[in-house]
Amino acid sequence: MGKNNIRILMQFTALAMVLTAAMMVEKAKSIPVCNIDTNDLEKCRGAVTGNSPPPPGPDCCAVVKAANLECLCPYLSISRIDPSKIKAVLASCGAKNPSCLPRS
Template sequence: MGKNNTTILIIAMVLTAAMMMEDAKSYPLCNTDTNDLQKCSPAVTGNSPPPPGPDCCAVARSANLECLCPYLSLSGIDPSKIKSVLASCGVGNPSCLS
């Protein structure tokens, strides 16, 4: 595995862990803090996730979604759920989800 792929994999694991852990240390990533991403976790997990709340939509609007593309594809989250959240928040899909 190349150095860039290893770096992306490590960051993706940190991002995924941050989304799952309430008290995880926050890291700035793509115009947002990794802990803020967990505000969208309920809307992208489970079989029938609830619609995103205002806090999640604020994160979706402020994050650099193009920058997050490599992490979204490695997160294990169903892309259709991410698209649904973005649509509900009135945010366009980044190129990796189009």
């Protein structure tokens, strides 16, 4: 793994930890990241978790469309979310895959 990939992985890990902590605190203060508030990510949780997640709802798609997906790349690449589930949500919402998600 190259130095840039390790740096991106470390950045994403840090963001994942911050987002996880924010979700664990009831009514956590939202943190703006890449044109969205972190609390809004909760609207997409169901669509990217579990073995057979349901399609994203309109609220999730609104978050996806508002987000700067390229800006989120460092966070997506180190998340524990299966990239195929992220891609399914993006496709369902009519959003393009950011450059960091595998093309396969």
